[in-house]
Amino acid sequence: MFTQGNTYGKGRPKGALNKAPKREQICELLNTILSEFINDYDNLTKEDKIQILKAFRHLWRHEYDSIAPIPDNEIKVRIIQPNHE
Secondary structure, eight states: OOSTTOSSOOOSOTTOOOOOOOHHHHHHHHHHHHHHHHHHGGGOOHHHHHHHHHHTGGGTGGGGTTSOOOOTTOOOOOOOOOOOO
């Protein structure tokens, strides 16, 4: 189709994006994916489940951004003085 001398037209302009799918198509696809995921969840390996969590980690990442990272070689201890009565 995209050979020299084609008669189908010029095609999309350079840099043009693909047309977005219709909302109904997206909802149908998501429902299919979720249905398959729920039905086949027990058949997934641990590695499969980890990969899925990694794919969606951006959904909850902001909740932990405010927590200061603790280096692997650092241990923090809080000493509470006993009450001497």
